[in-house]
Amino acid sequence: MEHIIVIGGGIGGAIAHDLALRGFKVTLLEKGELLSGSTGRHHGLLHSGARYALHDVETARECMVENRILRRIAPEGLEQNDGLFIAVDEEDMTYHFPFLEQCRAAGIPAEEMILSTARRLEPNLSPHVKAAIKVPDAAMDAWRLAMHFFATAKFNGADIRPYSEVTGMLKQGATVSGVQVLDHRNRREYTLGGDIIINAAGPWAGIVAEQVGIHIPIKPAPGVMVGIDARLANMVINRLHPAGEGDIIIPQRNLSLLGTSVWLADNPEPLDVPPAHVRQMVTLCAQLVPKVRETPIHSAWTAARPLVVDDPLEEPTKITRGFECIDHESRDGVAGFISVFGGKATTMRAMAEEIVDLVCTKTGRSIPCRTKETSLMHWRRFYKN
Ligand SMILES: Cc1cc2nc3c(=O)[nH]c(=O)nc-3n(C[C@H](O)[C@H](O)[C@H](O)COP(=O)(O)OP(=O)(O)OC[C@H]3O[C@@H](n4cnc5c(N)ncnc54)[C@H](O)[C@@H]3O)c2cc1C
Known part of the structure; x- marks a missing residue:
């Protein structure tokens, strides 16, 4: 051969x-x-694809298909804990129904959850939660x-x-x-x-x-992730809006990983961890789970995405995955x-x-x-x- x-x-x-x-x-x-x-140091989200449903249905569909396959062929690399997309302000609420529709279009089983149930399952959620939608995200052990x-x-x-x-x-x-x-x-x-x-x-x-x-x-697109010293949710918590920065909290063993930021770089290394990005991750994720703000930081690190970039002036969060x-x-x-x-x-x-x-x-x-x-x-x- x-x-x-x-x-x-x-x-x-x-x-x-x-x-x-x-x-x-x-x-x-x-x-x-x-x-x-x-690959050994990313955020650790086994995507259901819901994160991309609002602006990149093709990638969303691809993630859902692979999510099902990985659950079957490598169950020991995953926590099968699901994810919640939560709306915490009126602007998030404008995406509520489009999000459900786009998930359906991408073949992602997205289920509206009664707020009292969401709060019972995840008591640390923001008191401002206005809608909660369950999707088959999961936490994976990246390495x-x-x-x-x-x-x-x-x-x-x-x-x-x-x-x-x-x-x-x-x-x-x-x-x-x-x-x-x-x-x-x-x-x-x-x-x-x-x-x-x-x-x-x-x-x-x-x-x-x-x-x-x-x-x-191709362009390296680094992003910062922050580990904080408590598992503040059992499910993956996402903000219900088009994929942005500081809008995902992933439980990993006894930590919560906050992420991420994104920028375009000329080289994949060296990668620094800008302190302003660490502060931004804490501030934005605390809007989803307020206890994030008072939890000590355990670690912070950066990794680079290898993005397919045809137009380097495109907003990095919108570039296809x-x-x-x-x-x-x-x-x-x-x-x-x-x-x-x-x-x-x-x-x-x-x-x-x-x-x-x-x-x-x-x-x-x-x-x-x-x-x-x-x-x-x-x-x-x-x-x-
Ligand atoms: C901040 C951040 C968060 C992310 N979160 C998630 C997530 O939650 N879920 C998810 O599914 N994806 C996530 N990703 C995306 C995911 O990490 C990447 O898409 C994926 O890991 C890229 O894999 P790769 O093999 O292409 O690159 P890499 O994993 O970087 O592998 C490339 C390898 O090539 C090696 N190499 C380079 N040059 C040479 C050479 N000359 N000779 C030999 N070896 C060489 C490098 O050392 C490296 O190990 C995230 C990415 C980032 C940056």
Whole structure:
């Protein structure tokens, strides 16, 4: 079978899993520890898609489909705790019925909840709550859920190499035929030949594409998340309005994670944590759950989204969270090199399916995807020989 090289140990784990299941020889190269990019340190929301229902029904529908699949194939990476969208002022109320309609259009089961029931289930909600709608959001353990994919990929024969940075591409004419690798653990450089190279380097995908002289429409879009020292709700609490900043509180074990902010950056690193963003997250989330304001801060960190950005002047909260797969042979005349970027951690399996379908097309193989129905192994399995 053909040898496929995957660059990036984030959603790359789901790609390696899909490739291995379809019988390809796989090597995954990650410049740092696995999941040291955005996939291991995001907010931890398994989206129902409701967050995007008002302005991006396609992404909303995609999230709901993947939400159902992940609940089935990786239940141990999730808390099946649902989410509430709450309106806390008159402006939020103007979205009440459009939100229900758009959720219906996206196939998201959204259920109006009687306010007294919402308050009984979540006593810390703002006293100003005017409407509460239940959706099948869930809290995911960002790192563990993604590690389930790596564990299963490794079990099925994928060669997973952390601390292995791709520093250049090998080319034969207009074809990319392999990569140059810097092994940070053993301080050595080597080359590795491959039939197809998949660029899944997330916020770094633009930098990797530049190694073969290609431009792709991606922008790193960092955002700040704040962990506070109490679990103030059992469900995921969202503000009922078009996706904005500081409008989600996610329970994670005994903490609550507040998030997020968003801005566009030229580079994926270094990422700082602007103190003004931390204050903003606390202020905005306290409008949903007032106790946020008096709860000590446990931690604050930043991660970068790899957004598909066609217009850098677009308001960052409105930029699509959809994903793109690019065949650089048909688009740029460079064979042996394909890219996948954008999306959400929630949609990593779907991203993997689409890019591996492209691998099949390019290698002339017709092997159906089986990841929808294949249960993932527990993440601990990754560390067993
Ligand atoms: C603030 C914030 C909150 C979010 N919250 C959620 C959420 O609640 N739910 C959700 O579903 N999604 C969420 N997301 C989105 C999600 O985190 C990302 O869409 C997803 O993790 C991107 O995965 P990726 O693999 O493309 O990128 P990454 O996870 O960053 O992976 C890319 C990897 O490539 C590696 N790499 C780069 N260059 C090289 C090289 N030259 N050689 C080898 N390796 C290389 C990097 O080290 C990195 O590990 C959030 C994102 C942000 C920023």
